[in-house]
Amino acid sequence: MSPETLDALGVCAATLDLAQGRVLWRAPSFERLAGGRDDSVADLCRRLGGLQALLDGDAAVRTVACEGRPLEARRIALDDGRVVLRLDDRHGEAQARQRHLEDREQLLFTSRLLSIGEMATTLAHEINQPIGAAANLLRGSVMRLQRGDLDADGRNGLLQALQRATEQVLFASRVIARIREYTHSHTPKRTPIDVAALLRACVGLLDWETEREGVRVDLQAPAEPLWILADETMLQQLFVNLMRNAIDAMRGNAPGTRRLDLSVRVEGSQVEATVCDSGSGISEEAEQTLFVPFVSTKPTGTGIGLNICRSFVELHQGRLWFTRNDGPGTSFHAALPLMSANEVSAIKKEKTP
The missing domain is CATH 3.30.565.10 (Histidine kinase-like ATPase, C-terminal domain)
Incomplete structure (x- = not known):
C-alpha cells in the first residue's frame, strides 16, 4: 500500500526494515508528525526520543518524544520481519477535542442567549391565545349577569363558562412554565x-x-x-x-x-x-x-x-x-x-x- 493511500486513510505509519536499518516507506502524515524525512532507522530514533527502546523491547506501545511533544508510538511486527511503526498525537487530539467542546459550549451559550431573547415575543404570542379565550368567556358571563334572567339552565351555563375561563388561565400558566422549561430541555x-x-x-x-x-x-x-x-x-x-x-x-x-x-x-x-x-x-x-x-x-x-x-x-x-x-x-x-x-x-x- 502506498504512503499516499495510507495518508488518505488517515494512517500515520511507516515501514521499517530493522535488519538493514532502513525506513522503507512512510505516509506523508508520518513525516509531518515526526518532523522530517529520515531514511535510516538510526536517524529516526535520534529524532524520536524513546523509539529505540520500543524497537528493542517487548512492549508494543510506548510514548516517544518529538521536539518535546509526546507521541504514542505503536510497533506492529509483520511476518516477513519488517515492522510497521504507527504514530498518534494523543496530546494534539486531546487539545482538538477540548477546543471542540469549548466551541460547542460557546455555541450552546450563544443559542441560549438567542432563545432567551426570543422568549419575550414567543411568550406574548402564546399566552395571548388562552388569555383571549378567558376574556371572551368572562365577557359573556358579564353579559348574562347584566341581563339578569338566569334560570337553572342559565346558571349552569354561567358556571361552565367560569370554569372554562379558569381552565384557560391555568392553561396560560402551563404555557409560561413550558417556555421556562424550554431553556433547559426540548423534551x-x-x-x-x-x-x-x-x-x-x-x-x-x-x-x-x-x-x-x-x-x-x-x-x-x-x-x-x-x-x-x-x-x-x-x-x-x-x-x-x-x-x-x-x-x-x-x-x-x-x-x-x-x-x-x-x-x-x-x-x-x-x-x-x-x-x-x-x-x-x-x-x-x-x-x-x-x-x-x-x-x-x-x-x-x-x-x-x-x-x-x-x-x-x-x-x-x-x-x-x-x-x-x-x-x-x-x-x-x-x-x-x-x-x-x-x-x-x-x-x-x-x-x-
Whole structure:
C-alpha cells in the first residue's frame, strides 16, 4: 500500500526494515508528525526520543518524544520481519477535542442567549391565545349577569363558562412554565392523547369566539379513540393556533359562509387531523414565507404562530402542511404517529401506582 493511500486513510505509519536499518516507506502524515524525512532507522530514533527502546523491547506501545511533544508510538511486527511503526498525537487530539467542546459550549451559550431573547415575543404570542379565550368567556358571563334572567339552565351555563375561563388561565400558566422549561430541555412530557377528544376540547375553548364571528364548526371523527403519544399542552396550542388562524381568514366572508371543518382519520401508521376553513386562501407569494418566523401577512401578526405549530408537530415526529381547497379556503393537516391499543395500555399500566 502506498504512503499516499495510507495518508488518505488517515494512517500515520511507516515501514521499517530493522535488519538493514532502513525506513522503507512512510505516509506523508508520518513525516509531518515526526518532523522530517529520515531514511535510516538510526536517524529516526535520534529524532524520536524513546523509539529505540520500543524497537528493542517487548512492549508494543510506548510514548516517544518529538521536539518535546509526546507521541504514542505503536510497533506492529509483520511476518516477513519488517515492522510497521504507527504514530498518534494523543496530546494534539486531546487539545482538538477540548477546543471542540469549548466551541460547542460557546455555541450552546450563544443559542441560549438567542432563545432567551426570543422568549419575550414567543411568550406574548402564546399566552395571548388562552388569555383571549378567558376574556371572551368572562365577557359573556358579564353579559348574562347584566341581563339578569338566569334560570337553572342559565346558571349552569354561567358556571361552565367560569370554569372554562379558569381552565384557560391555568392553561396560560402551563404555557409560561413550558417556555421556562424550554431553556433547559426540548423534551416534551408525553402521555397518550385521543386526538378527537382534544379537538373537541379546543372547540369548546373557542366557542365564544366562533359564536361571535358567526362561524359554523363541524367535527368529523371516528367513534373509537385515535391515540397519539404527545404533550397535551403543545398539541392543544397547535390546534388552537390553527383554528384561530382559520377564524381570522374568514373575517371577510359574508355571514353564513364561514365554516370551520375539523376532521380526524387514520392514514397508514399516522393520525391525520385537518383544520379546514372557507376563507380567502393563501396566495402563492404568502406560501413562500408561510412558516418563516417573524413574517406575517396580518397587519398585527407576529409571524411566529405557524412556525411554533410546525416545531410542535416535528417534536412529535410528525408533519404539518397545507393544501388549497377545491372551493374557497385552506386546509392545514397535522400527521402524527398512531399508537396501538396495546401501547396505550402498557403506558397506562406503567403510570398506575
